[in-house]
Amino acid sequence: MWFFYTPGDIRPSSRNRVARLPAPGYVAAMSDTVALLRQVPLLRNLPLAHLERFAERTRVLDVKAEHDIVEIGTPGRCLYLILYGAVRVLYPSQNSDFELARLGPGDFFGEMALLNDKPRSATVRSLDDVRLLTLDKEDFGAVVAQEPRLALELLESMSVRIRNADEQISGLSDQAMEDPLTGLANRRAFRQRMAEEVDRERRYGTPFALVLADIDNFKAVNDTLGHDAGDALLVWVARILSEHTRACDVPCRIGGQEFAVICPANTAVTARVAAERLVGLVGGANTPLQHGANLTISAGYACFPEHARTYQQLYLLADSALSRAKESGRNTAVGADPTLDTTLEVEAEPDDRVSAEPPAETAQGTEEIGL
Numbered sequence: 001m002w003f004f005y006t007p008g009d010i011r012p013s014s015r016n017r018v019a020r021l022p023a024p025g026y027v028a029a030m031s032d033t034v035a036l037l038r039q040v041p042l043l044r045n046l047p048l049a050h051l052e053r054f055a056e057r058t059r060v061l062d063v064k065a066e067h068d069i070v071e072i073g074t075p076g077r078c079l080y081l082i083l084y085g086a087v088r089v090l091y092p093s094q095n096s097d098f099e100l101a102r103l104g105p106g107d108f109f110g111e112m113a114l115l116n117d118k119p120r121s122a123t124v125r126s127l128d129d130v131r132l133l134t135l136d137k138e139d140f141g142a143v144v145a146q147e148p149r150l151a152l153e154l155l156e157s158m159s160v161r162i163r164n165a166d167e168q169i170s171g172l173s174d175q176a177m178e179d180p181l182t183g184l185a186n187r188r189a190f191r192q193r194m195a196e197e198v199d200r201e202r203r204y205g206t207p208f209a210l211v212l213a214d215i216d217n218f219k220a221v222n223d224t225l226g227h228d229a230g231d232a233l234l235v236w237v238a239r240i241l242s243e244h245t246r247a248c249d250v251p252c253r254i255g256g257q258e259f260a261v262i263c264p265a266n267t268a269v270t271a272r273v274a275a276e277r278l279v280g281l282v283g284g285a286n287t288p289l290q291h292g293a294n295l296t297i298s299a300g301y302a303c304f305p306e307h308a309r310t311y312q313q314l315y316l317l318a319d320s321a322l323s324r325a326k327e328s329g330r331n332t333a334v335g336a337d338p339t340l341d342t343t344l345e346v347e348a349e350p351d352d353r354v355s356a357e358p359p360a361e362t363a364q365g366t367e368e369i370g371l
């Protein structure tokens, strides 16, 4: 029998009955395939004769640690049962692989692509040296069709996986208010908090200020020193913003190198002090870069309701002030001047809390944080 290489799926090179498996701690007394299969929860309800038939169709596959056994997006050809060792189920994302689950002895994987004839839904990577039993797609189909008890076990295991995945998703949506690099509130949290502050002012008359800060010449840092150095600077600036603002202030990262601080109960005077202080702190501190090039930020600030009637307007005014800070040589803080920004008359929306959003692009054209 020939076996063709399938991208993404590691498969055994020949049909290989399991005679003796040196799997300490997993099969001590039993050493044949049927004895092994009996220990696989998926198969626990199959009668002996059926297990024997099943065993005929499986093959052994040994995989070294850190190998991709199945690869997301590729066609599925086998089901895998883990005899010993562990694997990680990963969903690759832009920055890193997100771990969906860890599976160990007795667990199976690779059933989804076989059942729905779609590409592999995730990458499965060996965590350490693993020994697997594999079952070809056709054999898997035949076994499922003949064994309702196995089909039920499959359903039960898959519903546990769906339940776990649901819990992960709900956890993720909680975390999605945080910028993963700096730990600051992200753009989504920023919008929500701005809307809340507008609402608070309307109910209780408590003003607030918005300070926008942007790292000067950040692109040059990234271009000359690389993105790791750029990331280190972002984290460093974020720490300064966190450590040198009041507990009630909300520092956020709202774009590539653009930060915001929402300052409850601040007026134009206190906002100016806060903005100038942050500019001074960053400009006067040693950066974490080895060849310590001077790093500065520019800031623009505006106050609600003193300068603006909606939070979109507040954002635009602070952003315009930030642009003026850049134009005037950077490393400085500039306050909103509604008389200069007469074009920024944005009508209040019926309910700011739900629908109003600051524009996606700032005057500096900073990139969005993916939300």
Ligand code: CMP
Residues within 6 Å of the ligand: 070, 076, 089, 100, 101, 108, 109, 110, 111, 112, 113, 114, 119, 120, 121, 122, 123, 124, 161, 162, 165
């Ligand atoms: P399949 O899509 O064929 O290939 C990748 C396998 O990873 C998939 O089948 C499942 O066996 C497994 N898998 C995918 N998502 C999860 C999850 N959330 N929990 C556990 N296993 C999963």
